[in-house]
Amino acid sequence: MAKAEVAFVPLSQHQTLWLVSAAIGVLLPLAPYLPYWLDTLAGLALFTRGWLLYRRFSLPPGWLINLVALAGMAGVGLHYHTLFGKDPDVALLALFLALKLFEMRSRRDAYVAILLQFFLILSQFFYTQSLLTGATMLITVLLVVSSMAALNRDDQTVRQQLRVAARLLLQAIPFMLALFIFFPRVAGPLWGLPADAYGGMTGLADSMAPGSISQLTLSDAIAFRVRFEGPVPARHALYWRGPVMNDFDGQTWRIDRTPLLEHLPYRVDGATVGYEVTLEPHNRYWLFALEMPATIAPEGVFSADFQMFARGPVRTRIRYSLRSSLEQRTGLDETAETLDRARRLPPDINPRARELARELRIGPGGRRRSDASVAAALLARYREQPFVYTLTPPLLGHDSVDQFLFDTRRGFCEHYASSFVFVMRAAGIPARVVTGYQGGEINPVDGYLLVRQLDAHAWAEIWLQGRGWQRVDPTAAIAPNRVEENLAAVIPASEPLPLLSRPEMDWLRQARFRWEAISNRWNQWVLGYDTQRQLGLMRALGMNDPDWRSLASILAILCGGLTLAFAGWALRQWHRPDPVQAQWQRFSKKLAAYKLSRHPWEGSRDYSRRVRAGIPGRDGEIEAICTLYEALRYGRLAGAGQLAELRQRINDFRP
Amino acid sequence: MSLRERLRQRFFIWALRGRPPEPSPVLLTQRRVYVLPTRPGLAFGISLIIMLIGAINYSLSLGHGLVFLLAGLGISTILATFRNLVHLRIEPGHAEPVFAGDPALFGLILRNTRDTGRPQLRVWAGDGPPIVVDIPGNDSIEALLPVDTRRRGWLSLPRVTLETVYPLGLIRTWAYAAPAQRCLIYPAPAAEAPPLPTGNGDQQGRLRQNKGNDDFIGLRNHQAGESLQHVAWKAAARQPDAPLLAKQFGGESALSLYFDWDALPPDLDVEQRLSILVRWICDAHRAGMAWGLRMPPLQLEPDSGDAHFHRSLKILALHGQS
Numbered sequence: 001m002a003k004a005e006v007a008f009v010p011l012s013q014h015q016t017l018w019l020v021s022a023a024i025g026v027l028l029p030l031a032p033y034l035p036y037w038l039d040t041l042a043g044l045a046l047f048t049r050g051w052l053l054y055r056r057f058s059l060p061p062g063w064l065i066n067l068v069a070l071a072g073m074a075g076v077g078l079h080y081h082t083l084f085g086k087d088p089d090v091a092l093l094a095l096f097l098a099l100k101l102f103e104m105r106s107r108r109d110a111y112v113a114i115l116l117q118f119f120l121i122l123s124q125f126f127y128t129q130s131l132l133t134g135a136t137m138l139i140t141v142l143l144v145v146s147s148m149a150a151l152n153r154d155d156q157t158v159r160q161q162l163r164v165a166a167r168l169l170l171q172a173i174p175f176m177l178a179l180f181i182f183f184p185r186v187a188g189p190l191w192g193l194p195a196d197a198y199g200g201m202t203g204l205a206d207s208m209a210p211g212s213i214s215q216l217t218l219s220d221a222i223a224f225r226v227r228f229e230g231p232v233p234a235r236h237a238l239y240w241r242g243p244v245m246n247d248f249d250g251q252t253w254r255i256d257r258t259p260l261l262e263h264l265p266y267r268v269d270g271a272t273v274g275y276e277v278t279l280e281p282h283n284r285y286w287l288f289a290l291e292m293p294a295t296i297a298p299e300g301v302f303s304a305d306f307q308m309f310a311r312g313p314v315r316t317r318i319r320y321s322l323r324s325s326l327e328q329r330t331g332l333d334e335t336a337e338t339l340d341r342a343r344r345l346p347p348d349i350n351p352r353a354r355e356l357a358r359e360l361r362i363g364p365g366g367r368r369r370s371d372a373s374v375a376a377a378l379l380a381r382y383r384e385q386p387f388v389y390t391l392t393p394p395l396l397g398h399d400s401v402d403q404f405l406f407d408t409r410r411g412f413c414e415h416y417a418s419s420f421v422f423v424m425r426a427a428g429i430p431a432r433v434v435t436g437y438q439g440g441e442i443n444p445v446d447g448y449l450l451v452r453q454l455d456a457h458a459w460a461e462i463w464l465q466g467r468g469w470q471r472v473d474p475t476a477a478i479a480p481n482r483v484e485e486n487l488a489a490v491i492p493a494s495e496p497l498p499l500l501s502r503p504e505m506d507w508l509r510q511a512r513f514r515w516e517a518i519s520n521r522w523n524q525w526v527l528g529y530d531t532q533r534q535l536g537l538m539r540a541l542g543m544n545d546p547d548w549r550s551l552a553s554i555l556a557i558l559c560g561g562l563t564l565a566f567a568g569w570a571l572r573q574w575h576r577p578d579p580v581q582a583q584w585q586r587f588s589k590k591l592a593a594y595k596l597s598r599h600p601w602e603g604s605r606d607y608s609r610r611v612r613a614g615i616p617g618r619d620g621e622i623e624a625i626c627t628l629y630e631a632l633r634y635g636r637l638a639g640a641g642q643l644a645e646l647r648q649r650i651n652d653f654r655p
Numbered sequence: 656m657s658l659r660e661r662l663r664q665r666f667f668i669w670a671l672r673g674r675p676p677e678p679s680p681v682l683l684t685q686r687r688v689y690v691l692p693t694r695p696g697l698a699f700g701i702s703l704i705i706m707l708i709g710a711i712n713y714s715l716s717l718g719h720g721l722v723f724l725l726a727g728l729g730i731s732t733i734l735a736t737f738r739n740l741v742h743l744r745i746e747p748g749h750a751e752p753v754f755a756g757d758p759a760l761f762g763l764i765l766r767n768t769r770d771t772g773r774p775q776l777r778v779w780a781g782d783g784p785p786i787v788v789d790i791p792g793n794d795s796i797e798a799l800l801p802v803d804t805r806r807r808g809w810l811s812l813p814r815v816t817l818e819t820v821y822p823l824g825l826i827r828t829w830a831y832a833a834p835a836q837r838c839l840i841y842p843a844p845a846a847e848a849p850p851l852p853t854g855n856g857d858q859q860g861r862l863r864q865n866k867g868n869d870d871f872i873g874l875r876n877h878q879a880g881e882s883l884q885h886v887a888w889k890a891a892a893r894q895p896d897a898p899l900l901a902k903q904f905g906g907e908s909a910l911s912l913y914f915d916w917d918a919l920p921p922d923l924d925v926e927q928r929l930s931i932l933v934r935w936i937c938d939a940h941r942a943g944m945a946w947g948l949r950m951p952p953l954q955l956e957p958d959s960g961d962a963h964f965h966r967s968l969k970i971l972a973l974h975g976q977s
Binding site: 168186 | 694695698699706709711714715717718720721723724725727728730731737738742768775820822823824825
C-alpha cells in the first residue's frame with residue numbers, strides 16, 4: 001500500500017556507537033555468570049568493533065565473523081557439554097549479540113541486535129534478582145531505548161537522545177506498575193525446566209560426615225527469614241528442624257527413608273507460636289520449622305520422624321505460615337521398628353566409644369543407670385574433659401568417633417552430635433542426629449528474624465521411656481554461648497569468622513541490617529509477589545472474591561484510563577486556537593460594533609479594503625494590522641516578535 | 656480496474672472522508688491519523704510475549720517487571736508517534752510550472768501549531784519519492800514534493816501521504832491528505848526542431864520591424880530576465896548605483912520572431928507542433944530575442960522577458976484543454 005520500508009540507509013557512526021555501548025551495558029552485568037573465555041571473547045569483539053568504528057575502518061569479512069561464531073558455539077558446547085539449557089543458551093545469546101554488531105548493514109540488523117539485548121537483560125534474572133539488579137535493569141533499558149531513538153533520529157546529541165528515551169520510559173512506568181500489580185499471576189513453571197535451571201543454590205545437605213571437613217566455611221547468606229506473630233521466643237528455644245539423620249555407616253550420617261504422613265503423628269499440647277517463614281531457594285525438599293510443628297504447611301507434607309518436606313525441591317523463594325509448640329511431647333507411643341532403627345550401628349567400629357557406653361551404664365555403686373542418666377553422664381563428660389569448640393578441627397580417620405572422643409577432642413556441632421548419638425546407640429538408647437538451624441538474628445529495622453547459613457546446626461534426639469523424643473544439644477554442653485548468643489561468642493578471634501559477624505563491626509552490621517530490611521521488602525513484595533500475595537492484596541483493597549477475571553477487568557480499566565490520560569495530555573492543544581487566528585478574530589470582534597466584522601469567506605485583503613472604507617482616516621493602522629496578519633499567516637519567516645506586534649497593534653486600535 | 660485497485664480507491668476515498676481535493680487548510684484530526692506497528696514493532700511484540708512466557712515459566716518476578724516496563728514503553732511510543740503527526744496543518748504552497756518529463760515540485764506548507772517539534776515526518780505525493788522534514792515547534796515548513804510529469808496541462812497534486820515512525824521506529828502513524836493544488840505542466844520541448852524561423856518572410860516565420868538588435872536607438876531600464884548582452888555596461892560602470900540600463904535597437908533590419916501555429920508543417924500532430932513551438936520559445940528566450948505567438952484564436956504580440964515566456968508557454972500547455 002505505501003512505502004513502509006525505508007530505502008537502504010547505512011547506519012551512521014553515531015548510531016553504531018549507540019548500539020555498541022548498549023551492548024556493553026547489557027553484557028557487563030551478565031559477565032560474572034558467563035564462562036570467563038566467553039567474557040574475554042565478547043569483550044575483545046566489542047573493543048574491536050569500537051576501534052573499527054573510531055578509526056572508520058571497514059568491517060571484517062562475513063566469513064570471518066561466521067568462523068568466530070562457529071568456534072564460539074563449539075566452545076559453548078564443550079564448556080557445558082550441551083547447547084540446550086539455560087546456561088548455554090544465555091552464553092549463545094551473548095555470543096550472538098557481540099558478533100551481530102559486526103553485521104550492522106541496515107536498520108533491520110540494528111533491531112535484531114536490540115531485541116537480542118532485551119532477551120539478554122531478561123536472562124540476567126536467572127542468576128540474580130536483587131534490588132541492585134533491578135536498578136541496573138532500568139539503566140540498561142534506558143541505554144537500549146536511547147539507541148533505538150538514535151536509530152530513528154540521527155541529528156541529536158547524546159543528551160537529547162537519552163532525554164527522549166527517559167521521557168518514554170517515565171510514561172511507561174505507570175503501565176508497568178498497573179500490570180505488575182494487576183496482571184493475573186500464573187504460578188510457573190508452565191513446562192519442565194532444563195536440568196540446570198537451579199544450579200548454585202546453597203543449603204543443608206542430606207548427609208553429614210564429621211571429620212571429613214577440616215574447615216567449616218561459614219556463609220552469612222540468608223537461609224530464611226521469619227516473622228513472628230507475637231514476641232520472638234527465647235534464643236535457646238529457636239531450633240529450626242531440618243533433615244533428620246538416622247542412618248550411620250561409620251563415617252557418614254544419612255537421612256533415612258521414612259513414611260510420609262498427612263497428619264501430625266502427635267497431639268498438639270501446650271501454647272503455640274505462629275510465624276511466617278520466607279525460605280530462600282535451596283534446591284532440596286526441606287521446609288524448616290521451629291521444633292515441634294503444630295501445623296503442617298499447606299505446601300508441605302510431614303514424615304514419621306517429624307521432618308517437613310515440600311512437594312518438590314524448593315527452587316524459588318517461598319513463603320509458608322506455621323504454628324509450633326515449643327513444649328511439644330512427641331513419640332510417646334513410637335513403634336518398635338522406629339526405635340530399633342534408632343539403635344542400629346555398623347559393627348566393629350569405634351570400639352573405645354562402645355566401651356565408654358558400657359562404662360556410662362554403670363553408675364555409682366555398680367548400679368545400672370537409667371537412659372536419662374546415661375545421657376546426662378555423657379554430657380557431663382563433654383563438660384569436664386578438655387573439649388574445644390572450633391571451626392577448624394583436625395581430620396579424622398576410620399574410627400572417627402573414637403578419635404574425636406579420646407584423642408583430638410576438637411570439633412564443631414557435627415562432631416558433638418555424631419559422637420553423642422553413637423555412644424547413646426551403643427548404650428542401647430534410641431537416638432538420632434537432627435540437623436537444621438539454631439538461633440537467628442533479629443533485624444531491628446523491620447523485626448524479621450534472619451537465619452543465615454552460618455546458623456546451621458546439628459543436635460541429637462534421644463527417646464526415653466514415658467517421655468518420648470527429647471532434644472539433647474551436646475554442643476550446648478561444651479559451648480553454651482553457641483546456643484545462647486551466636487557463633488561469634490564462641491569462636492576465638494584468631495579463627496576465621498565472617499567479617500560482619502565480628503563484634504567490632506557493629507556499625508557495619510547496622511548498615512547491613514538496614515540493607516537487608518530493604519532487600520526483604522523487595523523480596524517480599526516485588527520478587528515474592530505471586531498469586532497468593534496478589535489475591536491477598538486484592539482482598540485488602542476490598543474485593544470480595546478476587547479471581548483472574550476481576551483482575552483482568554481492573555487491569556483493562558486502569559490501562560485504558562492511563563492511556564486516555566496520557567493521550568489527553570499529549571493532545572492537549574486540541575482546543576487551543578492558532579494564536580494568530582485568535583488575534584485576527586479579536587480584531588474582527590472590535591469592529592463588530594461598526595458592522596464591520598469579517599465575513600467568513602472574506603480574505604484579508606478584501607476585509608482590509610472594506611474596513612478602510614468603513615472607518616476613514618485610519619488607513620495606516622488598518623493596513624499595518626492586515627499586513628502583519630498576512631505575514632504571520634502566510635509568510636514563511638514569521639516569528640514571535642511579529643505576533644506580539646500584532647497583538648499590540650490590535651490593542652491600540654480604537655475605531 | 657482490478658478489484659484490488661478498486662478497493663484501494665474506495666479506501667482512499669473513505670480515508671479522505673470525501674472525494675479529493677479537500678478545502679484548505681487541511682487539519683489532520685485524530686480520526687484520520689492511522690496507527691499500526693511496523694515490522695520491528697511486530698517483532699518487538701512477539702519478543703515480549705516470548706519473554707513473558709519465559710518469566711512465568713522460571714518465576715522471574717523481575718522478568719515480569721521488565722516485560723511490563725517494555726509493554727508500557729510500547730504504549731507510550733504509540734502515543735508519542737501518534738502525537739508526532741496528529742493536528743498537523745497542511746496548506747498548499749507554490750508549484751512552479753515545469754516541462755513535461757521533469758518532476759513537478761509541489762510546495763506544501765506544513766504548519767506545526769504546537770510548542771514541541773515534529774521530527775522525522777516522511778511526506779510524499781502519489782508515487783513520488785518521500786522527503787523527510789523536521790518541523791520545529793510553532794513553525795512551518797514548505798515541503799517540496801516531487802511528482803513525475805508526463806502530460807502537459809494542469810496537474811493536480813496527487814494524494815499526499817504523511818508518515819512517521821519517530822521516536823522508536825516500532826509504530827507507524829500515517830495520514831492521507833489531498834489539498835487542492837495544481838501545477839502547470841508545459842509541453843516538453845522537442846529534442847529536434849527546425850531552426851528558429853528567422854528567414855525573410857518565408858513560411859516558417861515572419862519578418863517584422865520591431866525592437867531588434869541592429870541599430871542602436873537609445874537606453875531604457877533593464878528588465879529582469881532580459882538578455883545580459885544588451886546591458887549598457889559602460890553606463891552602469893559610470894553610475895554604479897543607478898539601475899541597469901539596456902540598449903535598445905531598431906531599424907529596418909531589426910528582426911522579430913513570430914511563431915505561427917498554422918505555419919508549421921501540416922503533417923505534424925498537435926503534440927509535436929506544441930513541442931516544436933516550446934523549443935523555439937525556449938531558444939528565443941535564452942538568446943534574449945523577442946517573439947510573438949499566433950495560436951488561433953489567440954495571438955501574442957512580440958515581446959521578450961520572463962513574463963512573456965511563461966505567458967506563451969501557458970497558452971501552449973493549455974492548448975485544447977480550455
